[in-house]
Structures are given as C-alpha cells and as structure tokens.
Amino acid sequence: xxxxxxxxxxxxxxxxxxxxxxxxxxxxxxxxxxxxxxxxxxxxxxxxxxxxxxxxxxxxxxxxxxxxxxxxxxxxxxxxxxxxxxxxxxxxxxxxxxxxxxxxxxxxxxxxxxxxxxxxxxxxxxxxxxxxxxxxxxxxxxxxxxxxxxxxxxxxxxxxxxxxxxxxxxxxxxxxxxxxxxxxxxxxxxxxxxxxxxxxxxxxxxxxxxxxxxxxxxxxxxxxxxxxxxxx
Numbered sequence: 165x166x167x168x169x170x171x172x173x174x175x176x177x178x179x180x181x182x183x184x185x186x187x188x189x190x191x192x193x194x195x196x197x198x199x200x201x202x203x204x205x206x207x208x209x210x211x212x213x214x215x216x217x218x219x220x221x222x223x224x225x226x227x228x229x230x231x232x233x234x235x236x237x238x239x240x241x242x243x244x245x246x247x248x249x250x251x252x253x254x255x256x257x258x259x260x261x262x263x264x265x266x267x268x269x270x271x272x273x274x275x276x277x278x279x280x281x282x283x284x285x286x287x288x289x290x291x292x293x294x295x296x297x298x299x300x301x302x303x304x305x306x307x308x309x310x311x312x313x314x315x316x317x318x319x320x321x322x323x324x325x326x327x328x329x330x331x332x333x334x335x336x337x338x339x340x341x342x343x344x345x346x347x348x349x350x351x352x353x354x355x356x357x358x359x360x361x362x363x364x365x366x367x368x369x370x371x372x373x374x375x376x377x378x379x380x381x382x383x384x385x386x387x388x389x390x391x392x393x394x395x396x
Contacts, residue, residue, distance in 0.1 A: 170306075170340055172298035172352040175362075176260035177267045179291040180235070182368060190226075190233035217241045220255050225357050232363035235294060240357055249321050250328025250339050250353040257328065257338065258354040260296065264382075266349030267293070268371055272380035273345045276373040288372040290385065296363040298354050300337030306350065307342065318344050328353060 218226075218241055227233045236258065243256040251257040261267035271291060279287040309316045314323035331339055332355040343349030354360055372381040 168304040169301040170304040172260075172300070172302055172338075172340055172354065173262035173350055175295045175297055176262065176352055177264050177366075178239075178258065178260040178294045178296065179264075179267045179271045179369070179371075180294065182290040182292050190228040190237050191231060193228045213243075214241045217243070217255050221357070227357045227360070230363075232294065232365065235363060235365075236357050236360045247321060247325055248353075249324045249344075250331070251355070252325050252329055255332075257332075258296075258298075258357070258360050260298070260352050260354070261343065262350040264293065264369075266343050266346050266351065268369070268380055268382045269343065269346035269349060270351065272371055272373050275371060276375065276378075276380075279373055279375045284375065286372060286374050288370055290368060290370050292368045293366040294363055295366050297361045298338075298352060298359055299361055300354075300356065300359045302338045302340040302352060302354075303331055303336060305339060305341045309342065316342070316344060328355070331355060 221240055227236045239258045240256040243251070243253055245253060247253045248257065248259065259270070261270060275287055275289055279285070305312055305315065312323075312327075314320075315327055317323065328339060337356055337359055338352060338354040340350065340352045343351050368385040370383045370385055372383075373379070
C-alpha cells in the first residue's frame with residue numbers, strides 16, 4: 165500500500181492549560197535577528213533545552229510578527245520530557261483535533277493519567293482553546309490501525325515517534341490520524357510552524373476527569389463565571 169496524503173481538518177482545535185499564560189514573545193518581533201535578544205529578555209534562553217531547540221528549527225520555519233505566533237513557537241520549543249506521539253524530546257509539534265470533543269478527550273486522557281499517578285479520585289484543570297487553519301499535505305494514516313498497530317499503540321510512543329521524526333526529516337507537513345482516545349475523532353500533528361495559520365484564541369473550558377472511569381466533564385467558562393455543563 166502506498167502512502168496517502170490529505171489536508172488537515174479545517175479549522176482544527178488545540179487546548180492548552182491556562183496555567184501556562186500566553187507570552188507575546190514572538191508576536192511583535194519584526195526580524196529573526198531580534199529574537200535571541202528578546203528571548204534573553206524574558207528568560208527563555210535560560211532554559212538550555214529551549215535554546216537548543218530553536219537552533220534545531222530552521223530559521224525559515226520560525227513564526228513571528230503575527231498574532232499568537234508565540235503560542236505556535238512554544239509548541240515546538242517547550243516539549244514534554246519524553247516527547248509526544250509523533251515527536252521526540254528534541255523538538256515539538258503542534259497537535260490539534262477536528263473538534264472540541266476530540267481535543268477534550270485527548271487532554272482528558274493525560275489529565276486522568278496524572279490523577280492516577282497522584283492517587284487522587286478526580287482532577288480538574290482549566291484550558292484555553294485555539295482554533296487554527298493548517299496548510300499543507302499531511303501523511304494520512306486514518307484507518308490504518310491494522311497496518312500500523314505499533315504507531316497506534318495506546319501506551320507506547322516508540323514507533324510513532326520514529327514515524328513522526330521521519331516525516332519531519334523528509335520535509336513533510338505532518339500526520340493526520342485517528343484519535344486513539346475518542347472513536348471517530350481525527351487528530352493532526354503539524355511539524356512545520358509556518359503551516360499553522362490564522363491562530364485565534366477562543367473559549368476557556370474546565371475539564372474534570374475521574375481516576376476510576378473514562379468519563380470527562382467539560383464546562384465552558386463564561387465571562388460571568390456561569391458554567392453550563394456539557395459532556396464528552
């Protein structure tokens with residue numbers, strides 16, 4: 165079977181914990197040459213890993229001078245210690261979903277794992293949502309769970325990270341794939357910051373998970389602090 169390619173879902177949605185406030189580091193910088201000085205000013209380059217990662221990212225891929233550029237760049241420069249499904253620890257990727265229900269299922273899975281690790285019955289966290297349009301042709305592995313069982317492994321990222329970094333190294337845009345956490349959901353891992361366009365911050369949500377079951381409660385937070393309940 166030859167590889168297939170497809171567009172990413174339009175728009176796509178990404179949930180980021182509100183505990184990490186947006187810092188407009190890249191939003192107002194007009195030249196790539198100014199970035200290092202600005203990064204020094206806010207202390208980003210005090211983190212050697214962040215400094216190393218921006219050197220791994222070709223300057224032609226840097227995003228700056230546009231609204232929410234810092235949110236995009238942070239996805240590539242601030243990386244989980246072991247990496248994520250389609251990226252290793254050396255450089256991040258932009259993960260997004262076809263809708264908010266899928267996005268909530270993805271972050272809820274990791275929040276539940278944290279609850280189990282901490283030995284608590286329930287955990288709640290506030291997230292802010294970003295909508296974006298992703299351009300480019302993405303390796304389409306939807307429906308290929310039988311062909312790529314190791315890539316779709318629910319617990320191990322070893323095989324999927326190899327695939328993701330191969331796509332990045334080859335110049336590919338990224339990967340579109342079936343959600344492992346929500347049947348019928350679609351996710352995308354974008355490996356090129358320049359392909360992440362028209363990023364807009366949307367609503368805030370409180371997501372609550374339970375260590376003993378897969379239920380996820382999602383509450384949209386309004387400006388009046390009313391919390392109408394929805395569910396995933």
